Amino acid sequence: MNMQGKNPKGQRIPNGMLVDNYPRNMWWVAAYSEEVTTKPITRWLLETPVVLYRLEDGTAAALYDRCPHRWAPLSEGHVSGSKIICPYHGMEFDTNGNCTKAPTQTMMPKTAQIPSYPVREAGAFVWIWMGDPEAIDRDPPDVAYQVDKDWSFITGYMEVAANWILIRENVMDLTHIAFLHKNTFKQDDWITAPDTYWEGESICYEQEFDLAPLSPLFCAGMGLPEDKPIKRVQKGTMPSLAISFSDWKVHDPKPERGRRSDFIMRGCHIVTPSTKGKTHYFWGAAFDVPKITQEVAEKTKASVVAAFNEDKDLLQKLQKNVENDPRGLDYLEVTLGADGAGVKVRQLLNNKLAAEGRSLG
Ligand code: FES
Ligand SMILES: [Fe+2]
Known part of the structure; x- marks a missing residue:
């Protein structure tokens, strides 16, 4: 048999493109905090319909978005105090998914219970744990910079009809910038492989670049001219499969009088599996510069969106x-x-799945 073009080692990670490959026992991002209000919203997370809402005291909550009576979406209902009310026949549920009222009878059916999911707020996001709650062994990653007044945080969202691991590997290997993004990022000097390593449980890559103009995407945020040669260090950190950062640490060797010489742009890449074959991609571009103007924020966002649309x-x-x-x-x-970081991502994913008694092959 002609084996040419075959995968003799039976590569299994790409199975995720066709079957479920996401760990359950970890924090995933469900939404931007500002999306979650007392008006419930629905969102598919890990191939599950979830209703996200806030109690009247501001606490965020998440339940399976399907009433156990006749399956109405609770996200079409409303919040009253600490309860969510089904829009169809008015059954009420608390944040543990217990039915606390069935309007037409005094006894609640014992089976009237829906799955609930622990949520936590960290940085600009609501995080959700959809696996075994007993397995919660950590807080969501530290993303305090997202709400730090000394930083300006530009955010965006896109749904991508591709498996989440493809986006995760994409953002952990930025050597594609010089090619796929040659007309947007215009950062054509990243053509060698970075060092990759573990920092605790985080996967990192790092690389230093000599004097070259900075990508025009980030010049406005740092107040730098587009043609000015600067030095930079690219440092990527992936604290969990759900989130990674790409830091552009910029050093201007000849700052204008009274101006800073060092800046950071922190890209933030968050992926959450949605329905089969689809992924929520929440992204951020943050500058360690307080209060950049709306004009600069809009310009930066438009260019980043154009580049991310290429991915x-x-x-x-x-x-x-x-x-x-x-x-x-x-x-x-x-x-x-250049796939050093991506290979580590796959190792981590394999380990996480194995810890849940699962495997991709
Ligand atoms: S479907 Fe929810 S109360 Fe009937
Ligand atoms: Fe890209």
Whole structure:
């Protein structure tokens, strides 16, 4: 048999493109905090419909978005005090998913119970734990800078019709910037592989660059001219499979009089599995510069969205090819030196799945 083009080692991580590959026992981002109000919203998370809402005292809550009576979406209902009321026949539920009132009878059916999910607020986000609550062993990652007044935080969201691991690997290997983003980032000097290493449980990459103009995407936020040569260090950190940061640490060797010489732009990449084959991608671009103007924020956001749409477009086409190709995953996959961080991501994912008694192959 001609094995050319086959994957002899049976690469299993790409299975995630076709079957469920997300760990349950970890914090995922459910929403921006500001999205969650006393008006319930629905969102598919980990292939599960979830209603997200706030009690009248401001506490965020999450339940399975399906009433146990006749399956109405609770997200179409409303909040009263500490309860959410089903829009169909008025049953009430507390944040543990227990029915506390069935309007037409005095006894509550014992079975009237819905799954509830622990939530925590950290930085700009509401985080959700959809696995075993007994397995909660940590807080969500530290993202305090997102609400620090000394930083300006630009945010965005896009739904991507590709498996979450494709986006995670994409943002942990920025050597694609010089190619896929040559017309947007215009940072064409990143053509060698960075060092990659573990920092505790975080996966990191790091690389220093000599004098070169900074990507125009970030010049306005730092108040730098687009053609000015600067030095920079690119440091990536992935504290969990749900979130990673890409720091652009910029050093201007010849700052204008009275101006700073060092700046950070912290990219933030958050992925949460949605329905099968789809991913919520929450992103942020933060400058360690307080109160950048709305004009600069809007300009930066527009350029970042244009660049991230290039990733979205490519990853969606990649996913579709694999889904539609009769060969599916039966194809070789080559790993390069620049995939150091991505390989660690796969190790971490394998370990997390194994800890849950699961495997991709
Ligand atoms: S469907 Fe919810 S109360 Fe009937
Ligand atoms: Fe990209």
